Amino acid sequence: MAISEKEVKHVAWLARLDLTDAETQKFTQQLDVILEHAGKISELDVKDIPPTSHAIPLKNVLREDKVGECLTPEAALSNAPKGEDQAFMVPRIV
Amino acid sequence: MELYQMTIHELHEKLLNKEVSAKDVTESVFSRIEGVEDGVKSYLTITKEVALEQARQVDEKIAAGEKVGPLAGIPTAIKDVMCTQGIRTTCGSKILDNFIPVYTSTAVQNLFDEGIVMTGKTNMDEFAMGSSTENSGFFPTRNPWDLERVPGGSSGGSAAAVAADEAIFSLGSDTGGSIRQPASLCGIVGMKPTYGLVSRYGLVAFASSLDQIGPFTKDVTDCAIVLNHLVGHDPMDSTSVKIDRPDYTKSLVDDLKGIRIGIPKELMAEGIDPEVKKVVENALEIFSKNGALVAETSLPNLEYGLSAYYIIAPAEASSNLARFDGVRYGYRVPDPDDLMDMYMRTRAEGFGDEVKRRIMLGTYALSAGYYEAYYGKAQKVRTLIVRDFNKAFEEFDVLVSPTSPTVAFKIGEKIANPLQMYLSDICTIPVNLAGLPGISVPCGTVNGLPVGLQIIGRALGEEAILKVAYSFEQNFGWNEKPKLEIRY
Numbered sequence: 001m002a003i004s005e006k007e008v009k010h011v012a013w014l015a016r017l018d019l020t021d022a023e024t025q026k027f028t029q030q031l032d033v034i035l036e037h038a039g040k041i042s043e044l045d046v047k048d049i050p051p052t053s054h055a056i057p058l059k060n061v062l063r064e065d066k067v068g069e070c071l072t073p074e075a076a077l078s079n080a081p082k083g084e085d086q087a088f089m090v091p092r093i094v
Numbered sequence: 095m096e097l098y099q100m101t102i103h104e105l106h107e108k109l110l111n112k113e114v115s116a117k118d119v120t121e122s123v124f125s126r127i128e129g130v131e132d133g134v135k136s137y138l139t140i141t142k143e144v145a146l147e148q149a150r151q152v153d154e155k156i157a158a159g160e161k162v163g164p165l166a167g168i169p170t171a172i173k174d175v176m177c178t179q180g181i182r183t184t185c186g187s188k189i190l191d192n193f194i195p196v197y198t199s200t201a202v203q204n205l206f207d208e209g210i211v212m213t214g215k216t217n218m219d220e221f222a223m224g225s226s227t228e229n230s231g232f233f234p235t236r237n238p239w240d241l242e243r244v245p246g247g248s249s250g251g252s253a254a255a256v257a258a259d260e261a262i263f264s265l266g267s268d269t270g271g272s273i274r275q276p277a278s279l280c281g282i283v284g285m286k287p288t289y290g291l292v293s294r295y296g297l298v299a300f301a302s303s304l305d306q307i308g309p310f311t312k313d314v315t316d317c318a319i320v321l322n323h324l325v326g327h328d329p330m331d332s333t334s335v336k337i338d339r340p341d342y343t344k345s346l347v348d349d350l351k352g353i354r355i356g357i358p359k360e361l362m363a364e365g366i367d368p369e370v371k372k373v374v375e376n377a378l379e380i381f382s383k384n385g386a387l388v389a390e391t392s393l394p395n396l397e398y399g400l401s402a403y404y405i406i407a408p409a410e411a412s413s414n415l416a417r418f419d420g421v422r423y424g425y426r427v428p429d430p431d432d433l434m435d436m437y438m439r440t441r442a443e444g445f446g447d448e449v450k451r452r453i454m455l456g457t458y459a460l461s462a463g464y465y466e467a468y469y470g471k472a473q474k475v476r477t478l479i480v481r482d483f484n485k486a487f488e489e490f491d492v493l494v495s496p497t498s499p500t501v502a503f504k505i506g507e508k509i510a511n512p513l514q515m516y517l518s519d520i521c522t523i524p525v526n527l528a529g530l531p532g533i534s535v536p537c538g539t540v541n542g543l544p545v546g547l548q549i550i551g552r553a554l555g556e557e558a559i560l561k562v563a564y565s566f567e568q569n570f571g572w573n574e575k576p577k578l579e580i581r582y
Contacts, residue, residue, distance in 0.1 A: 007458070008454065011454045012450075015412060015457040016416075017442055017453065018441070018442035027450070030451060030512050031455060037513055038404050038459075038468065038472075039401070041475050044478070046471060046475060046478070049474040049477050049478060051474050051477060052474075052476040053303060054333070055289045055528055056288075056289055056290045058290075061332040078194065079193055079194060079424070080421070080422055081420060081424075081426035082426070088421050088422055090421055090433055090436065091433050091435075093433050
């Protein structure tokens, strides 16, 4: 097995996904098959190969530190499930 | 011939000659949508009012004698992954069911500035994750060639809309094949440009180092025309490349003499349906008959492409999709107990299975203890694939392969087996990993279903692949269309 149910539960927790037991079982089987296939890359010796994180080599892209156009608070809040007084509202945390 | 059946370049001529108005063209396309959309289901949102207003503005300009570009008055469908200000943008996900963007993506804005008429936002696999459009959070789209079959994915709605004449052209996005594979399955032209050539600003991110926007068109000429108006540097996208944009229509030259075409044997190997392979081999004869030099070549690390992709893309996705937390936009579960409960249930209820699988895969591949074995190694494999391509392009001008290993499959056929579904993109994925441009053009049929030919170019080699694709199209002379029943 490339991945166990216990690991799937842990990963789901890290990713903030509530899973039922049936889902955990189903996803474990499916992720196991996928990871086994993905594990094919372990055949390769890549010790001295540099990683590619980006197909086009780009250095840091900077711009002038000048205020440009930006969203109004109303626009920024327009899709919020709950918003008030220019703030996003969430359940009480303290 | 009806207006909705025509290409951009045909309609542009009629508009300039005042034979037809933008309103006529728009109404023709909407009558087609009314006739076939029930069966095909390309669109998530139809924007007829916006379209008629845009058409009116183009007609005014033409009447006033103002100069209009080739896209003015052309009915266009947009994949629902690109933000459109004031118009619902769902990404095919329940979690964004009611999302109304407050700005428009650069790619779409560029087309708006050219006077396109937006017919609507098209269906897609949720967050562009899938190869059949069955992962849409709303409904599957059907292939216009056979309504029992998938149109491919993830841009299945955009591909089906053009194949069914429900739009003259459309935009899609391609992370591992999501433009080329549905173009192949729907018998139309689809191009993924070089990474960075088209701005990703306002494109909802799936895997940021792989995503690229591109067009679906009815022919190669239209592809070049659209590309002319999509390409350009955008300061809002830090990965946007700065180049002097060529006029891509200048590449529409029928001349294959001396062009060196490589056939990577790894993309013609087992896994490719023998019937598809036969159609592709026949198509290759067109190249040699017209003076191209066709030879087999080998890119040995391509066989690791799929594995590397299914580590890299989910890893980036798991990070990109962390933003859907029920706070700033999108769905929030009613009456959460506390913040954690809100996150856990909002994401559980808002995302579909494939998105959850990829988020978990990515989280796993990035987690302590597995990072080196999976993510770190996959990025090194990516280097090997880039090197293989670089080496091949020392010898060849373009590389050619099937676009998809099979023709369109039945709805439901692969949905229970994610890995089977992933294999649909085996020929297209390496191109994204290397950031290269690729185009799919129709090259025949198997049992009445279209087969696509993929032409891969060097980075920023769009002109070369357009020339080869155009020459192929001219000499192959394929003009089959799906036979759709009008239902209303």
